[in-house]
Amino acid sequence: MNMKRYFKDARADLLTYAGVIIAFLVISALKSNGMLNRSQTGLLVPICCYIVMAVSLNLTVGILGDLSLGHAGFMSVGAFSGVITAMGLMNVIPSAPMRLALAMVVGALCAAIVGFLVGIPVLRLNGDYLAIVTLAFGEIIKELITCLIVGVDSKGLHVIFNVNGSKTANDLTLLDGGRIIIKGAQGATGTKTIATFTAGFILIMITLVIVQNLVRSRHGRAIMAVRDNRIAADSVGIPVTKYKMMAFVTSASLAGAAGALFGLNYSNLAAAKFDFNTSILVLVFVVLGGLGNIWGSIIATVILYILPEALRGFSTYRMLIYAIVLIVVMLTTNNPILKNYFASLRSKFGKSREKEASAS
């Protein structure tokens, strides 16, 4: 009875894993047989990163129910802390996969810390105010990272925080053989690209395990209870702030790991890449895929990421198209007439299926 529902949930989760694994195997086979061209293989790692971004943002927006417009900020924290880790330890850890893994862990941790700090003021707010403040924090993080100048030499890491723009990489006074890792507004330069599609696949799988299992645990139920009825959640002994923070920090740390992978996929990467547009882009993936729908986020990301690349000629209008699509989706999903229509459709299908099940 009750267990039936339980297995239905478990099956949905397993199908998501299976879908991702099959996609990975198929693409890997195509790749090794030389059936993908350079520009196509170049999309693989970023798609993995954006899938993780979308699934993790879905945790905040869909499952916690708080509209966050600063998700790219956490990605950038992960990207640059990951790049610093991987480049800084180049001589210490010769194995690239090891460095990549460590960079993703460090990226996740740094983003989690920033997520916690941002969450303290932000999670006191609700609705529009929360959205606006996350947007502001996303931009602040971007600006702060633009001020960073980082290098490494045999004596260790050198960091300058270039607030007034008067310093350059020369002020790091690196010893011979030292390397500049981040050059202020230019961002990370000369990064050794060690990101791989396999790492992206593993990160997606880890993200899915974390998000899906969290949702089906007492903590996930508490998070959704807070979303659905804060006062009722409070009344059954659920500490609202704690669970908001849990969702927000988990979401940020996954974005950080995705950021680290993303950062190590490009030899040059500026902080400006992680701006408001990127946050919105990921939000579009989440909204189109369906709030709280993990598989939907994955599909929406893949389609919406590939589409503009396929229509390269139109790519100037990409953001315009996204904006229009977002508006249309928002309008239709919030339209009471359409909403009722979809609800009635769903209940019809749900009921007939239920009948079949009980008859058999």
Next chain:
Amino acid sequence: MSESKKRRAGLESVSPVVPVQTTYYVPERDVDKSPILQCINLGISFGGLKAVEDFNLTLGRTEIAGLIGPNGAGKTTIFNLLTKVYQPTHGTILLDGRDTANMTTAQVNRAGIARTFQNIRLFHNQTVADNVLIGLHNEMDYGMLGGILRLPGYWRAEKIARNRAMEYLALFHLDQHADELAGSLPYGAQRRLEIARALATNPSLLLLDEPAAGMNPSETAELMENIVKIRDTFHIAILLIEHDMSLVMNICEGIAVLNFGRLIAKGNAEAIRNDPTVVEAYLGRKGAKE
């Protein structure tokens, strides 16, 4: 005169912190035990409006008590004070002898008060079973990592919780609907589910805000039986707000009457029915007609 004799005589009860004068009748069987709840000069004002003033109440451990009064009298506000949705501007709440002044709503629940709401507050988009499982949140003990990695503790706690959830649902004849969305239940069933969810938090005091509102007479009769059954099964105190006088007069051992934020009478059903102030202020013309 011993303290218990004094209380039995209904003269006064002595709280551990502040001595209070009260004429409230604690049921005979609870007299020798410390009260589960004491409100001492409780009050709150919204701006200039004194929504509740000088509210004093003592509840026995297994008592079913009623809080009645006209609309806007401040009954729901008292529930919100007890559960710390509002901070009292005056007075003290002692739950099982503990001052709740510094507790949050969630902490008050863990300390022993569970409630339902006048305007039903279910998790509408979640299943009936999940609503009760959310109520069982603090009865489970695995950590976040245990849940994500699905360690043995996760499976153990989830299995026990699911079985318990079904037991609570069965108590209210909701087990057949366990997998349906809470929002799709009929009104009366939603009210019952809210009680089941509240009970799942393992309270020692259950607050019911107009549990019979919107129910038909047969549902109300069943609810009445259920309330008594809950008390007898779980040995907890129940304080309910209700407009249905037959329900209140039949099952409440003590009744407090509120008007314009002030207590105007306390006593058993008999005393309340015959209290002229109550008849005038609350039962009013209806009482006169009868």
